[in-house]
Amino acid sequence: MNLNQLTIKDAKEGLKAKKFSSIELTKACIEQIKKYNKDLSAFITITEKEALESAKKADELISNKQDLPFLGIPVALKDLFSTKGIKTTAASNVLKDYVPEYDATVVRKLKDAGAVIVGKTNLDAWAHGSSGENSDFGPTKNPWNKEYVPGGSSSGSAVSVASDMCIASTGTDTGGSIRLPASFNNVVGLKPTYGRVSRYGIIAMASSLDSIGHFTKTVEDSALFFNVTAGKDIMDATTLPDLTEDFTKNLDNGIKGLKIGIPKEFVSGLDEDVEITFKQSYKILENLGAQIVDIKLPYTEYGIAAYYIIQPSEVSSNLARYDGIRYGNKRSTFGDEAKRRIMLGTFTLSSGYYDAYYKKAMSIRTLIKKDFDDTFQKIDALFSPVCSTPPWKLGEKISDPLKMYLSDALTVTANIAGIPSLSVPAGFSSNDLPIGIQIMGKQLSENILFRIGNAFEKYTNFYKQKPKL
Amino acid sequence: MKIDVTHIAKLADLPLAQSEKEKFGKQLSEILSYIEKLKEVDTKKVEITSQVTGLENVTREDEAKPSLSQNEALSNAKSQHNGLFKVKAILE
Numbered sequence: 001m002n003l004n005q006l007t008i009k010d011a012k013e014g015l016k017a018k019k020f021s022s023i024e025l026t027k028a029c030i031e032q033i034k035k036y037n038k039d040l041s042a043f044i045t046i047t048e049k050e051a052l053e054s055a056k057k058a059d060e061l062i063s064n065k066q067d068l069p070f071l072g073i074p075v076a077l078k079d080l081f082s083t084k085g086i087k088t089t090a091a092s093n094v095l096k097d098y099v100p101e102y103d104a105t106v107v108r109k110l111k112d113a114g115a116v117i118v119g120k121t122n123l124d125a126w127a128h129g130s131s132g133e134n135s136d137f138g139p140t141k142n143p144w145n146k147e148y149v150p151g152g153s154s155s156g157s158a159v160s161v162a163s164d165m166c167i168a169s170t171g172t173d174t175g176g177s178i179r180l181p182a183s184f185n186n187v188v189g190l191k192p193t194y195g196r197v198s199r200y201g202i203i204a205m206a207s208s209l210d211s212i213g214h215f216t217k218t219v220e221d222s223a224l225f226f227n228v229t230a231g232k233d234i235m236d237a238t239t240l241p242d243l244t245e246d247f248t249k250n251l252d253n254g255i256k257g258l259k260i261g262i263p264k265e266f267v268s269g270l271d272e273d274v275e276i277t278f279k280q281s282y283k284i285l286e287n288l289g290a291q292i293v294d295i296k297l298p299y300t301e302y303g304i305a306a307y308y309i310i311q312p313s314e315v316s317s318n319l320a321r322y323d324g325i326r327y328g329n330k331r332s333t334f335g336d337e338a339k340r341r342i343m344l345g346t347f348t349l350s351s352g353y354y355d356a357y358y359k360k361a362m363s364i365r366t367l368i369k370k371d372f373d374d375t376f377q378k379i380d381a382l383f384s385p386v387c388s389t390p391p392w393k394l395g396e397k398i399s400d401p402l403k404m405y406l407s408d409a410l411t412v413t414a415n416i417a418g419i420p421s422l423s424v425p426a427g428f429s430s431n432d433l434p435i436g437i438q439i440m441g442k443q444l445s446e447n448i449l450f451r452i453g454n455a456f457e458k459y460t461n462f463y464k465q466k467p468k469l
Numbered sequence: 470m471k472i473d474v475t476h477i478a479k480l481a482d483l484p485l486a487q488s489e490k491e492k493f494g495k496q497l498s499e500i501l502s503y504i505e506k507l508k509e510v511d512t513k514k515v516e517i518t519s520q521v522t523g524l525e526n527v528t529r530e531d532e533a534k535p536s537l538s539q540n541e542a543l544s545n546a547k548s549q550h551n552g553l554f555k556v557k558a559i560l561e
Contacts, residue, residue: 101541195522208520237527238520305504316481323482325554327545332484339483344497346481347472357504362519363512369521401496402503418521443521 003028004164005466008073008221011167015062015072022062022072025167026055026116029074033119033165036469041140042156042165044079045087045120054116061114069228071114076160076169079120080127081107082201086117090203091135092125093333094322104201105233106170106212113228118166121156125335126319127177127205129153130407133398134337141394142184143467144433148391151181154215158185161215163469168216168225172202174209175307176386176411179423183386183436186425186462187215188453190222191411193443194418195240197226198233206314207238209307209415217463219424219453223247226446243444250447251454256289258452259379260439265300266384266410273429278385281426281437281456285383288455293379297371300413302364307412308405309348309361316345340401369417376442381452384410386436390429414440422449425462470501 003025006014014020030048037043051074058072082088082100089095103111111117124134132140132155140155142148143163150159154171158181161169171178173191182189190213197212204210212229216222226247232239262282270278286292319342324330334342348357375382387410397404414421419440426437437456439449457463474494478485485493539552548555 098545101537101544195524234529238522238524240522240524299510302507302510305507308500308504309507320482325546325548325556326542331482334483339485339489340493340496342481342483343472343474343477343493344500347477347497347501350477350480359517360507360512362517363515364507364510365518366515367510367512369518402499405500 002164004032006167007217008070008167008224009218011073022055022058022116023052025072026051026074026118029118029166032163036163036165039141039146040143040159040163041122041138042159042163043076043119044089044091044122044137044156047086047117047119050086051116051118058114058116068114069224070110073115073168074118074166075110075115076118076121076157076166077107078123078154078157078169078171080123080172080203081170082203083107083117083120086120088120088203090126091123091137092335092338093136094328096136096329098327102201105198105235106229107201109228121154121160121169123155124153124337126203126338127153127172127174128315128337128341130176130180130404131397132181133394134335136335139394142391142433143469144185145431147393148433149184149394151184151391153177154181157215158182158187158189161185161187161217162467164466168214168221170212170214172205173211173213173415174205175311175415176408178213178215179386179411179421179436179438180408182215182423184391184434186434186465187217188219188222188425188463189213189215189423190226190446191414191421192226192230192446193240193420195238196444197229198236198239200233200235204318206311207318208314209311211415219422219450219457220248220251222422223251223450240444245447247447247450250451253451254289255285255452255455258290258381259293260285260290260452261293261295261375261379261382263295263297263300263382263384265297269388270385271389273390274385274388274435277427277435278437282383284456284459285452288459295375295379295382297375297413299364299367299371303368303413303416304406304409306361306364306368307408307416308344309357310365310416312341312345313349313358314345315341316349365416368413372417372419372442380441381445381448382440384438384440386410386423386438390433390435411438419443420446420449422453424453424456426460427462470498470505472497472501
């Protein structure tokens with residue numbers, strides 16, 4: 001096994017036992033990036049020099065018997081996370097030469113934990129998209145088959161982990177932007193409870209929905225990553241009070257006796273491959289001792305409609321700051337998708353339409369949230385596919401925005417309700433493309449999601465399968 | 470639902486070419502027609518939800534803290550003059 005293929009857990013153990021150095025581990029990742037980035041477009045910026053400097057420092061600290069959670073571990077950042085002195089573009093021409101003067105809170109936390117930043121990953125510009133094709137710098141490709149989309153918007157972050165260009169990466173999930181690419185790439189993706197990870201310094205998409213999460217190779221790594229990033233931040237007033245907990249603590253408790261619901265609205269109209277995979281998946285949970293129950297979440301069908309009012313409204317407001325004066329380029333340099341969303345949001349917030357659209361959508365939000373709240377009185381978690389189809393071909397949906405938007409039908413309601421959801425590899429389609437399942441829980445229930453995900457992963461081991469690059 | 474693209478683009482300060490106006494006009498109408506399905510739901514007695522944290526009145530001490538220097542704040546400005554952002558005249 002090459003060093004860049006390691007998990008966080010194994011890399012940490014190897015570094016600690018001096019089986020290899022952080023310099024060697026970092027070089028292995030950078031080599032992999034250099035070898036395959038031309039084909040995959042996973043990275044916008046490679047920070048080789050800075051990475052090798054931090055790796056050298058990490059090796060010194062390790063020699064001095066220092067122990068930090070991510071000491072010497074190579075991590076990639078979605079290019080929406082502000083990095084002091086390193087270009088942060090949001091994959092948009094508006095910010096193509098923007099260099100922040102400060103780090104996002106999550107970036108600072110990762111650095112404080114000893115992480116080595118290897119680069120900034122590609123995305124749908126401003127995180128607007130489900131396929132990775134809306135990047136102003138060219139689409140990211142799916143490493144399992146380069147003719148297919150990797151899923152978006154955190155396309156490069158998912159691909160960088162799937163193709164072992166780093167050990168883990170950060171992402172953002174406003175309507176599915178972590179879970180969808182995680183499921184399309186056979187990696188683990190966490191969309192945490194809204195407010196559990198600071199949004200400070202991360203370029204805002206839709207502020208009431210944006211959740212800051214990450215991609216890892218295993219569920220255990222996802223819990224280790226969350227140990228570093230979760231917590232209250234004075235710079236983000238929407239962060240929740242601290243609950244000091246070790247997210248790895250209950251991982252191996254098994255799932256015997258847990259009540260897991262399958263929402264019927266999430267499993268109708270599935271593609272055949274997804275349906276087969278999903279059935280096998282919940283049978284596995286049953287075999288592991290969970291009780292599977294059928295659940296109804298009747299307002300699910302209004303999720304996308306409500307989301308495509310709330311989200312563009314907040315987008316139009318957040319992107320109003322890009323005036324090309326203080327930083328960035330002129331508004332004429334926005335790409336098509338950003339222009340569409342700015343206009344849609346400007347319209348739904350405009351005089352005479354506010355009540356009919358924005359207020360209506362916020363009422364639907366109440367009903368969707370109530371659906372979940374009532375359900376979680378009765379069960380421990382929900383289980384569903386991440387997407388009703390496997391990855392689709394590049395170009396297939398790009399000229400039909402509505403069709404693209406509907407790809408998020410199974411993911412947006414978790415954002416609307418602010419609940420956490422963990423995407424875990426669940427198998428492959430008939431043409432060998434990854435399929436993922438998601439485990440959703442009530443707010444602050446990440447511990448249970450990790451527990452279920454870990455039991456499922458230990459039984460299936462899909463994460464061990466790698467794309468042939 | 471027809472959308473007045475020229476008016477909305479003006480509100481949003483987005484310069485659009487004629488061909489873009491036509492393309493976006495059609496696409497946005499399709500999206501809005503889909504969104505119309507929310508009308509099926511009676512929400513007269515439903516309270517709105519604008520955020521989901523349950524947090525209220527989050528405040529902090531009003532203390533000055535170190536912040537960006539003038540040079541740092543200007544570091545990405547393409548047009549500046551004497552340490553200030555330089556903008557086009559707003560009034561004639």
